[in-house]
Structure formats: C-alpha cells, structure tokens
Amino acid sequence: MKERILIIDGSSLFFRAFYALPLLKTKRGIYTNAIYGFIMMLENAIEKVNPSYVTVCFDMKGKTFRNELYEDYKGTRQTTPTELEQQWPIVRDILDKMNIKILESPIYEADDIAGTLSLIAEKEGFESILLTGDKDYFQLVDENTKVLLTRKGITEMDIISVESIEEEYNITPIEFIDLKGLMGDSSDNIPGVPGIGEKTGLKLIREFGTMENLYSNLDKITGKKLKENLENNKTQAFMSKKLGTIVRNVPLEVTIEDLKMKERNLSELSEMYREYEFNSLLERLPEEYHKADIEITSKALFEYEDRSIDELIKLIENEKSFAFKFITDGKIYESIKPTHIALKAYNNKPVIMEVNDNDILKLKPIFESSKIEKIGHNLKEDIIILMGYGIVIDKYTYDSKIAEYLLNSTDSNYDINNISNIYFNEGYKDLEELLGKGKKKVAFTDLDEVELKKYFAFFLNTVYKLKDIHLGKIAEQGMDELFYEVELPLIEVLSSMEFTGIRTRKSILDEIGFDLEDKLKELEKNIYLEAGEEFNINSPKKLGFILFEKLNYPVIKKTKTGYSTSAEVLEKLRGKGEIIDYVLEYRKLSKLKSTYVDGLKELVNDSTGRIHSHFNQTVTSTGRISSTEPNLQNIPIRTEEGRLIRKAFLASENSLLVDADYSQIELRVLASISKDKNMLKAFENDDDIHKRTAAEVFGVEFEEVTPLLRSRAKAVNFGIVYGISDYGLSQNLNIPRNVAGEYISNYLKHYEGIKNYMEEEVENARKKGYVETILKRRRYIPELNAKNYNIRAFGERVAFNTPIQGSAADIIKIAMVRVYRELKEKNYKSKLILQIHDELIVDAHEDETEEVKALMRRIMENAVKLEVKLKVDMEVGSSLYDTK
DNA sequence: TCCGTCACG
DNA sequence: ACGTACGTGACGGAG
Incomplete structure (x- = not known):
C-alpha cells in the first residue's frame, strides 16, 4: 500500500465553505462560516483519506502568469466580500496550529502548485489525493492521483478516479484540458468557442481526442454553424486550452518530506475553537480539551x-x-x-x-x-x-x-x-x-x-x-x-x-477666605438694612419672601416650590433697588467661599500638600471625563474675584504649569462632520469664527462687526451646538423671540451644511436608536420614541449634540494617552495633572517646559485627522491663575 | 434626599 | 400647542 499525500486546494475550499453555509457569527461579532466549513471539510477529508502527508495550497492576491497570456483572465471575478476576507487570516492561523504547511506563489495558482506536487509525489511513489471543489482538477487524475471533489454542503465528497471519469464522461482525464479549451469557463472568464458547452464539447473530444486533431479534421464536422464557430475562433480556442492547462513544473521550495503530518498544538487549537465557537470541532479533539478552561456556574x-x-x-x-x-x-x-x-x-x-x-x-x-x-x-x-x-x-x-x-x-x-x-x-x-x-x-x-x-x-x-x-x-x-x-x-x-x-497652598485659600468673609459681612449688613429684618439670605424661600412679598418686586419666574431668585431673575430686577445688587454680590461671594475656599481646603492632602481629585471615566453619557472631590473642572475663571482662587493652585517645586487648550474644538468637529463649506472655509482661513458668523448672520462687513454683535454670534454658535431653539436663544441673549428666530434662520441659511447635518443625524438616530462619535462611541437615545413632546425634542437635541461633544472628548482622550505615554517613555519628570474638557495641564519641570510645550502641541494638534486643522493655544505660569 | 442655585467646558 | 440649549459637580436649605 502506497503512502498518501492529501493536497488541498485551499482557495476553492474556502469559497465553497463560505457560500455553502449561512453567515455564522460569534458572539464577539466575528464571521466564521468559511473558517468552520473549511476546517470541517479538511477534517473529514483527513479522516477519509488517512494521509501521511498533507498540505494546503492557496491562490495569492493579484495577477498571475495567466494574466500575461490573457489580460482578462478571471476578469469577471467580483471582489471578495469583506465578511469572507476577514476570515482569511484566521484559517491560516488554525492551519498553523495544526502544523499544516501552506503553499502559495505570486505567479502560479493553487491548482498549479497542486498539480506540480502530485507529479512529484507520483515520481516518488506516493498516491495523491487532491481535495477541491473545482472540476478542472480532473485533468490531473491518473492511476496514482485521485480527486476528492466536494459536493453540496460541506460533508459530502466524491472520489474521482480514472475509472469514474471514464464511466461518467467517457473521455480520459487529460482530455479535460481540450474540453475546457472548447467550452471555456465563465467563472475564470476563459472564452472557449462560442456555442460549445459541455454536451457538444464532450461529443467532439470523444470523437477527435485532442483539439489539434479536431482542427486537422474540421471537414468532418457536420453542423454548419458549429464548423463556422470553430473556424472563426481557432486562436481563442488554443489560448483557452493553454489557460486551462494546469502547470506541473512550478519551482517548489519544499520536498514531500516537509509536508509530513505532525503533532497538532491541541491546547492552542482548542482555545481557538472555543474562541470561534466551533463546538463540534472541539468535540473531535481528545477529551481533555473539550471543557472550556473557565466555566463558572451559578x-x-x-x-x-x-x-x-x-x-x-x-x-x-x-x-x-x-x-x-x-x-x-x-x-x-x-x-x-x-x-x-x-x-x-x-x-x-x-x-x-x-x-x-x-x-x-x-x-x-x-x-x-x-x-x-x-x-x-x-x-x-x-x-x-x-x-x-x-x-x-x-x-x-x-x-x-x-x-x-x-x-x-x-x-x-x-x-x-x-x-x-x-x-x-x-x-x-x-x-x-x-x-x-x-x-x-x-x-x-x-x-x-x-x-x-x-x-x-x-x-x-x-x-x-x-x-x-x-x-x-x-x-x-x-x-x-x-x-x-x-x-x-x-x-x-x-x-x-x-x-x-495638584499642588495647592492652603494659606492662599485662607487669605482669600478672610477677604470674602469681610465682604460678606458688609453685604449681609446692607441686605438686612434694605430688607428691614434679618433672614437667611442663603435660603431661596426666605429670600423670595423678602423680595416678592415684603418688598413687592415683580415676580419674573416661579419654580416648583416658589419664587425663583436665580441670578437670571435678579438681573432683570437690577436698578429697582440696591438690595438686588447686594444679593447678587452676596450669592457670588458666598458660592466662592463655601465651594472654592472652604470646600477645597478640606481636600488638600496633608501629607502631599496636593489635591488629588478623582477623575471619573464612566459618568457622562457623551464620553467626557468628570471630576469629583473636588471638581477641578469648574474652578472659577469668568470673573476676576473667582479667578483669584486659581492663585492657590501651583506648579510643583522647580516647575511650571503648561496649559494647552484646543481652540474651538467643538465647532471644528461640527465643521468637519457636517462638511459645511462656509464653516470649513472660515477655519481654513483661520478667521475669528464668531466674528465671521456675526458678519454673515447680521449681514455686515467683517471689519464692521462690533463686540456686541460678535458676542451674540458666539451665543448663536454655542446654541447651534446644543440644538438651539429660538426661545432658548432669546432667553440667553435677552432679546425678543422673533429676533432670535431670525438669527437662527439666517445662520442656517448661511451654514446650509450644518442644517442638513442636523436633520440627517436626527433621522439617523431615529432609525438606529443611537448616535456615534468619530471613534464609534455610542449613545442610545430612547427619548426619540417618547410620546411626550419635550422628551422627544430633548432626544433630538441630544442626537445632534452628542456626536459633537463626544467626538471632541474622543480627541482629547487620544491626546491624553499620547502625552502621558511620551512623558513616561522618555522619562520626563513632568506629569499630566489635569484635563478640563478641551484643555490639558502638565506640571512641567523647569528644565523641560520648552520640550513639553512642543510635545503637547504636536500631539494635541495631530490627535486625529479632521477636515479642519486642530489648533492649540498655550500658556505657561507658576499657578493656574497665571496660565490664563 | 431633593431642590435651587451656580461654578465650569 | 407643546415648553424650551449640551455636558457636568458641590453647596445650603428644607422636608
């Protein structure tokens, strides 16, 4: 009994498996049907053939020598679906764990390698079994070479021998080459002779044997049309024959001995089978590999x-x-x-x-x-x-x-x-x-x-x-x-x-605290004087009673529980009495005292002299980071009194704080994802975006834009990002609703791409149930299906805003990881210590500040590639107060 | 524990 | 006709 070699046409099997099975997918979302079918067929064949040697031949991507002969060879092939493409490397990986050698060539196809190998095997006294789904292999069949042809599905295969070919087709295996020359092959785009299919082809080959013989005896052909077709397509027929001939002298770098079956790496194989959920394959392995490594039952x-x-x-x-x-x-x-x-x-x-x-x-x-x-x-x-x-x-x-x-x-x-x-x-x-x-x-x-x-x-x-x-x-x-x-x-x-x-000096907070306390006492005195009695100014209820019942100020707004005494309301009462100004000032200072002086002092760690805020990665629904105990992302900056708090936050010894913030990151993201031409252009020109917006929305020359107009345009830009309404904008800017509406419609007329994007994003969210950022961070928006108008409208604003806010969050997170990594890898003493949504702060050793600045700019500006450039502004100082 | 308020991006 | 801008956290007061 001769030893057997099993030669597998990997490409053929792989495609066959893919189309024979439904598109299986693991719970991790990986497609596996071609892999599974392939391995099943391979295992079945090994069981059936019981070979001592085995190998898999693959076609490589790209042109082969046949394309030199005929440019359009395989020209009608469609591109491989990605679901199949993805499975490719995994099959190779599994074959590797099975210790099965893969053969492939940039010039020849799998069948040429298989044909060559079977010829060598024959000479060396082996019997070859060729596993394939491709009937072209029939031409290779002889006494010592059989084809194992896959039939429907993945379990059935036929053994094709000289005898079975004789019986079914009544021609010899080698005559299949001539048959193909006449018939052509539509899947490989081999033309053949028009009008000749399998039936006619077989008849001709049975009668004449070879194509050469056929063409020398064309006069014996009776059908007029057939004869004419043969005559007119002679060159094409011979070229087709050549294309269909499997090459059997491919230079190979392996010997048969290299293909000897070896021990499989069973533990890695079982792990892969588990990963790809091939349970039936798992069961074929020895029993000790059946059980998943980790199975935690209740x-x-x-x-x-x-x-x-x-x-x-x-x-x-x-x-x-x-x-x-x-x-x-x-x-x-x-x-x-x-x-x-x-x-x-x-x-x-x-x-x-x-x-x-x-x-x-x-x-x-x-x-x-x-x-x-x-x-x-x-x-x-x-x-x-x-x-x-x-x-x-x-x-x-x-x-x-x-x-x-x-x-x-x-x-x-x-x-x-x-x-x-x-x-x-x-x-x-x-x-x-x-x-x-x-x-x-x-x-x-x-x-x-x-x-x-x-x-x-x-x-x-x-x-x-x-x-x-x-x-x-x-x-x-x-x-x-x-x-x-x-x-x-x-x-x-x-x-x-x-x-x-971050290094925090309590004594500075103390100083600010004393100062605030003095001012608060003074304000308190004045408020009691105006009110005609003492009361708890910090109680909105009591304050409301004083203002709206005792002093009879007009009620601007109510809350669920009573009168609103918010800054917004008090602003509108300004000028109607000094108590209003006192209360506003009192509120502001008392907030500073309680939250930022007293609150922060408690959180300075005595042993480090620093505040160790907690940065939370799983809080926001948009992907931002949040900060607690204390919240270092809302340290005052907008008013000078508040800003003073920042003097308490210092750089470390011999260090400086480097503060880098993205300029207009959300509007840049919006410009990029909406691809709005005008906004893209504004950023391209490095325009002052709010000023540019003002010019467009209010219809004035860029140079004529006043600070007031610019600030209104700024509010519109923000409003747009939040999913604006005319009412909201009118409240924000304290202007009539219809005027606000006018602003918005002018805005959307000028930035048409943004208008379209808003509509598309909301529509998209309604369809899918979620929106995505540039890194595919997801937020589900069930509110879009709410019956309640308010909730639904909220869902629409969120659908529009989340990709913007979330993508900006993605970008700065990428930058954080890279800044941290580079500081660490290059052994800098400088440390990243704070992130404030569009801003990073590094506590930089004085010897390193220049390098750190350059590093931060480079990383932050190149964190991602958008349709617009990312721009970073930087400040350096010895305290957070000095970096602004 | 909730609400109103206000600090930030 | 609806009610009204996105995302957070901390504080003091009131129930």
Whole structure:
C-alpha cells in the first residue's frame, strides 16, 4: 500500500465553505462560516483519506502568469466580500496550529502548485489525493492521483478516479484540458468557442481526442454553424486550452518530506475553537480539551480557596491572566494601603487573602510582567494603589466597568453586581447592600471573613464571566479602537493624574477666605438694612419672601416650590433697588467661599500638600471625563474675584504649569462632520469664527462687526451646538423671540451644511436608536420614541449634540494617552495633572517646559485627522491663575 | 434626599 | 400647542 499525500486546494475550499453555509457569527461579532466549513471539510477529508502527508495550497492576491497570456483572465471575478476576507487570516492561523504547511506563489495558482506536487509525489511513489471543489482538477487524475471533489454542503465528497471519469464522461482525464479549451469557463472568464458547452464539447473530444486533431479534421464536422464557430475562433480556442492547462513544473521550495503530518498544538487549537465557537470541532479533539478552561456556574460563583502568597505567585506565573482587586479598610483613596488582595488566576478559584507591604512587593514582577494579562473592574483604584508601591502595571487588558460603560453610557451604576444582573440575571449584592449606606456604612474589613471572601469571589468570577461577552459586543459595535487604544490606556493616565494631584497652598485659600468673609459681612449688613429684618439670605424661600412679598418686586419666574431668585431673575430686577445688587454680590461671594475656599481646603492632602481629585471615566453619557472631590473642572475663571482662587493652585517645586487648550474644538468637529463649506472655509482661513458668523448672520462687513454683535454670534454658535431653539436663544441673549428666530434662520441659511447635518443625524438616530462619535462611541437615545413632546425634542437635541461633544472628548482622550505615554517613555519628570474638557495641564519641570510645550502641541494638534486643522493655544505660569 | 442655585467646558 | 440649549459637580436649605 502506497503512502498518501492529501493536497488541498485551499482557495476553492474556502469559497465553497463560505457560500455553502449561512453567515455564522460569534458572539464577539466575528464571521466564521468559511473558517468552520473549511476546517470541517479538511477534517473529514483527513479522516477519509488517512494521509501521511498533507498540505494546503492557496491562490495569492493579484495577477498571475495567466494574466500575461490573457489580460482578462478571471476578469469577471467580483471582489471578495469583506465578511469572507476577514476570515482569511484566521484559517491560516488554525492551519498553523495544526502544523499544516501552506503553499502559495505570486505567479502560479493553487491548482498549479497542486498539480506540480502530485507529479512529484507520483515520481516518488506516493498516491495523491487532491481535495477541491473545482472540476478542472480532473485533468490531473491518473492511476496514482485521485480527486476528492466536494459536493453540496460541506460533508459530502466524491472520489474521482480514472475509472469514474471514464464511466461518467467517457473521455480520459487529460482530455479535460481540450474540453475546457472548447467550452471555456465563465467563472475564470476563459472564452472557449462560442456555442460549445459541455454536451457538444464532450461529443467532439470523444470523437477527435485532442483539439489539434479536431482542427486537422474540421471537414468532418457536420453542423454548419458549429464548423463556422470553430473556424472563426481557432486562436481563442488554443489560448483557452493553454489557460486551462494546469502547470506541473512550478519551482517548489519544499520536498514531500516537509509536508509530513505532525503533532497538532491541541491546547492552542482548542482555545481557538472555543474562541470561534466551533463546538463540534472541539468535540473531535481528545477529551481533555473539550471543557472550556473557565466555566463558572451559578454554584461555583461564590467558591474560593485559600493559598499562601508564595503558592499564589507560583500559580500566576504559569497562567496567562489573572483578575484582581485590592481591598482597603475604608474610603479607598484616603487609605492607600490595602488590607487584602482578591486574586483569581486564570482557570483557578479566587483567593482572598490578607496582605502586608511585603506581600504586595512580592507581586511586583507579576504586575510588571508583559506576559501575564491583568483584568479587573474599576482598575483605576488598583493602579493607584500599585503606584503607591512604585509598581508600574503592564499589560492590563480588560476592565468590566469601562467595557460596560462603552456599551451603555447612560447607566448610572456600574457596580459589578448590577452588570451581573443585566447579563446573567443573577447577582449577589451591590456595594450599598454589602456595606450599608450613610451613617451605617461599614468598611470591607468590618465584614465577616466569609462574607468578604464570598463577595470578592463573586466579584472576580463575574469579571471573568463578563470578559468575552463584553469584548464580543465591543468588537461587534466597531469599538475595538476606542476600547483598546483609548479608554483602556486612559485608565492608567487618570490613575496617574489622581496619584500625582495638584499642588495647592492652603494659606492662599485662607487669605482669600478672610477677604470674602469681610465682604460678606458688609453685604449681609446692607441686605438686612434694605430688607428691614434679618433672614437667611442663603435660603431661596426666605429670600423670595423678602423680595416678592415684603418688598413687592415683580415676580419674573416661579419654580416648583416658589419664587425663583436665580441670578437670571435678579438681573432683570437690577436698578429697582440696591438690595438686588447686594444679593447678587452676596450669592457670588458666598458660592466662592463655601465651594472654592472652604470646600477645597478640606481636600488638600496633608501629607502631599496636593489635591488629588478623582477623575471619573464612566459618568457622562457623551464620553467626557468628570471630576469629583473636588471638581477641578469648574474652578472659577469668568470673573476676576473667582479667578483669584486659581492663585492657590501651583506648579510643583522647580516647575511650571503648561496649559494647552484646543481652540474651538467643538465647532471644528461640527465643521468637519457636517462638511459645511462656509464653516470649513472660515477655519481654513483661520478667521475669528464668531466674528465671521456675526458678519454673515447680521449681514455686515467683517471689519464692521462690533463686540456686541460678535458676542451674540458666539451665543448663536454655542446654541447651534446644543440644538438651539429660538426661545432658548432669546432667553440667553435677552432679546425678543422673533429676533432670535431670525438669527437662527439666517445662520442656517448661511451654514446650509450644518442644517442638513442636523436633520440627517436626527433621522439617523431615529432609525438606529443611537448616535456615534468619530471613534464609534455610542449613545442610545430612547427619548426619540417618547410620546411626550419635550422628551422627544430633548432626544433630538441630544442626537445632534452628542456626536459633537463626544467626538471632541474622543480627541482629547487620544491626546491624553499620547502625552502621558511620551512623558513616561522618555522619562520626563513632568506629569499630566489635569484635563478640563478641551484643555490639558502638565506640571512641567523647569528644565523641560520648552520640550513639553512642543510635545503637547504636536500631539494635541495631530490627535486625529479632521477636515479642519486642530489648533492649540498655550500658556505657561507658576499657578493656574497665571496660565490664563 | 431633593431642590435651587451656580461654578465650569 | 407643546415648553424650551449640551455636558457636568458641590453647596445650603428644607422636608
């Protein structure tokens, strides 16, 4: 018995598989039907043929030698669908894990390689089996060469031998070449002779054998039309024959021996099968590979085990990933030292153990390893803790909180328990249920040991359970770049910003505070005098009573609970009595005192002398970052009294603050995505955009635009971004509604592209249910289907505004990641410390300021490519006051 | 805990 | 005819 070699026409099989099966897709959104069909056919063939040697031949992209002969060879082929194209590299990967060699050539096609190989095999005494869906291979069949032809579907195949060809066609295999020369082949765009199909072709070949013989005996042809066609297309017929002839002397760099079947990498193969959800293929593997590595059933959800730190480290070293969470004894940011670590090494039960500093340092090599993946939930907390130990985390690849936020940015609670309930319809307790709330809140360390371990077992098991589901959805929604290139690396950036903080001098706040207090006392005295009695000025209710009942000022606006006393209302009462001015001033100063002097002082960390604000990545529905405890994104700047607060925020020792802000980023984004010609032109010319808008909307020469007109135009520009209404604009500018309406219609007439974009975006959102930013960040807008007009109108404004605000957020996030990365990689001492939506602030060492400025400008201005240039303005100073 | 108010982009 | 500009967070007062 001769040894067999199985030679597979990979390209043919791949296409056949794709069209034979429905468009299968994994839960991660990857198309797999061609891969699955291909591997199934390959496995079936191997089982049937039992070969000792195997190889797969592929066609390469691009022209082959046949195109030299005939320019239009395969000219009618349509481009491969992308759903198929994407599956290509995966098949190659699987073949690699199977240790099956791939043969391909830039000049020859798969069938030429297969033909050559089968000839060599024959000479060396092997039997060749050629697996293909292409009947052209029949010409290769002989005593030692058989074709395994795929039939319908992916399971059935026919063995084609010399005998079966004789029987079915009554010609010899080699005569198929001549047959093809006559018939042509529409799929390869080989012309052949017109009027000759399989039937006539076969008849002629049976009678004459070769084309040469046929043409020497044309007089014997009886059909007049047939004879004429043969005569007129002789050259074409011989060219077709040549095109259809499989080349059998392709120079090959491999020997048969190189193609010997080898051991497969079963563990990697099983992993791939699981990843692509090929369960039936998985079952064909030896039993120990059947089970998924991680299968956490409801029962196992709370299971954990106890190990020593050294055992744990050993365990992790041999695994590819682990999930972890540090547990602290209270408010996590106040006590940077964890009391416990919860850690689940891949495919093992979670371990929850007490740790000391030494234990954590033992884990340093593991956290810093680029080989072991780390995953978690709200990793920012944990990365900050690691930073406290001088540990620089590497290769963290998944955060379930961030992932869930990307998939649904409008939720308010991303506790692991909530997410578990959403995806698995089961959970345990959220933090509030576990620890209580308000006064009764306890620390993790106050929990019973079993309860603590149970919770964190659930926590880490759930992180693993969520991983594939989340990543699948992220891939499916086209958010891979957003997740892997932006949000994930941003976690470390925000961690560093929090960890570093901003130097804040309490004594400056004290000074401002004393000054404010004096002024407030004076104002208070004056207000009581005007009111004729003492009352709580900070109580809108009492103030309302004084103003509108006792002093009888006209009521401008009411709230749900009574009279409105907002600044907007008081502004309208200005000039009607001094008390109004006093109250406005009092309000302003008291806000400064309570929020920005007293509030901030409390949050200066005594040991660092810095404020470590929290930057939250999962709060806003548009993709912006938010800042809390304190909010450093709303430090006063618009009035001089408020701005003074900024004097308390300082650069570090021997450093300067470099403040870089994007100029008009939202309007630039709007210009870019709406492609409005006039707005694009304005930015191209580097015009003052508000002034330009004023000129257009108010119909005056650019040079004639007054400051008032410019500021009104500025309000219109902002209004447009927010999804303007005439009423809203009229309120904002304190002008009549019809005038505001006029402004808007002039605006939209001039910026027609914006008008169209607004309409298209809303329509698009209604159809899809969501809108997207430039990085495909998504926001669902269920409000668009509301019956209530207000809610629906809100949905429309959001549909229009979110892509603008969100894309601007995408852009600055990209810039943050790159600035952080470059500062880190080049070992600068300077640190990124603040982000204020369109502005980045770096605490830059004085030796580095010039480099930092250049670096920031370069990165920020080139963060993305838009239809307009991004422009950055910069200031340097020793305090936040001086950088404006 | 909610509301009104006001600080920011 | 509807009610009225997008996104946040913190504070003090009132229930």
